Amino acid sequence: MNAKAKNYTRGKLRQKLSDIDLAIVRYLGELDRADEVYEQTGTVMPEARMERALCKVQHLQKEAARYRSIEKRMDETGEAQVSLSDPDARSMATTPRMPRVVGYNVQTAVDAENHLIVAHEVTIHGYDRDALSMMALAAREAMAADQIEAVADKGYFKSEEILACEEAGISVVVPKPQTSNARARGRFDKADFAYDAKTDTNLLVAGAASPARRTKGEQA
Structure with missing residues (x-):
């Protein structure tokens, strides 16, 4: 580094x-x-x-x-x-809580069955969200497989990348990061609703409950 x-x-x-x-x-x-x-x-x-x-x-x-x-x-x-030390290294932004890092971001794809690295790529981006389709396609090619399922953490969630995988015939399992602070504020968030195409409305999912919310001085 x-x-x-x-x-x-x-x-x-x-x-x-x-x-x-x-x-x-x-x-x-x-x-x-x-x-x-x-x-x-x-x-x-x-x-x-x-x-x-x-x-x-x-x-x-x-x-x-x-x-x-x-x-x-x-x-x-x-x-x-x-x-000066490593001409190819670059200063990369990582997360708001972490300082910039001068180095590389190494992406790897692992065969879940054999636990072997089947593809890797070195990038100078401090985030992973643009790497999903690139690594999924590289893994499929390296494994000479017709179909694969790509599983990644929420840092790889990006709708454009997921769409690129789907269009390439690769199924994807990536959790969506929770960006809303509504629940912490005592309100329902988007995950508590389901879209009804017939009525073009968002319906509250059965069993969803609004978190208890009290101001200072209130008692249960």
């Missing part, structure tokens, strides 16, 4: 160059003030302090040159990201 510190986007480079410019201005300002103090009072800045400021400026200038060389590379190649 490529370290996050060695993965660069244009936005990240702009921010780093801006920070460097501000730091250089700060150190040069410190040297200018030392010159003013010397002219006014004859007091000389301690040599160690001056040496430190000069070294910092030189270091920052080298860093700026390095970042500009990466920026130039991106201009020449059209890359949106550059990873």
Whole structure:
């Protein structure tokens, strides 16, 4: 996995160059003030302090040159990201609760009967929802099967992907993620209703009950 510190986007480079410019201005300002103090009072800045400021400026200038060389590379190649440790790794968004990861997303399809990996694919997408049909088709081809049933977790649920599998003759079992917060708020959610095509209405499923909902201070 490529370290996050060695993965660069244009936005990240702009921010780093801006920070460097501000730091250089700060150190040069410190040297200018030392010159003013010397002219006014004859007091000389301690040599160690001056040496430190000069070294910092030189270091920052080298860093700026390095970042500009990466920026130039991106201009020449059209890359949106550059990873120095692993050139193929990319910064990927995963979930709102998890930070971005610089690396890969390895998709695998396993034969449920023999528990063997029959297909794999490396992607640079931090999510799985676009991979269902790709992996199902690859698995069917690898197994030389006429028909297969693809079973995946809810992270693979996407109507377009399920439709693509159905059109390819692959049956799919993927749970639909619960995105509604209605039940937590004491209301019925979509799963509590069934559509009646004859009347074009949604009917409450038998046995469904609204969760108890109380405000503060209320007692059962």
